[in-house]
Amino acid sequence: MTMPLTTTRLGPDWPCQVKAPGSYDWERSAAKWLRELVPARYASYPVFVRHPVLLARHAQIQVEHEIRVVRTALRTARSDLPRAGLHEGVIEHTIKLYAAEITQLQHIARSIRAVTRALTESGR
Template sequence: MALTTYSPIDSDWPCQVRTPGSRDWERSASKWLRELVPARYGSYPLLVRQPVLLARHAQIQLQHEIRVVRTALHTARAELPATGMPESVIEHTIKMYAAELAQLHHIARGVRVVMRALLDEGSARHGH
């Protein structure tokens, strides 16, 4: 069964999401995905009822967040000194952005494996 490849033991599988095939796993996936998108999107009934759409939106949202943080990281050393910020603050800012970038990449990998599991579940349910 293909679903056995998705496991909370997988380093990319989010701990907030139950194992596929377990009771309420899709609901736990939707709940986690809603936390990744701006709150107003989590209130759209269509996105709440269709976890694959929600996962797709979360993927797009994360791609944009990654671009924003990457830009902030790459421009910090050149632009922040002009603000009069002390070098130590600039260094901490760069470390913060680097850590955030790593975290966003980890979350994006989690969204990808959850999306794959949701798609597999949908295919199994529809006999594909």
């Protein structure tokens, strides 16, 4: 099913791997991108293959959990990592890595929401 390009605006959060809504095969490109965000076993479940909106929902939940995990790792790094015998430079590098990962995951979460909205609109 195609939809007019005017119903969904592509913004900065639209993933470059997903074709514009309404273009040929855009839903397939959305499903392919979403499958890359969830564990492989989930991506192959028939219900997710048939219903990309369900796949998008699961991807959103998955990324939200990843954000929580990285926030916990960031919050506890200064107290836990020295006990593991890691050098201060390694700890600082790890903290920067966690902060960058949170930013990236938040962007992915926004991208999933944008794709979900477009998939929902195309199913109406």
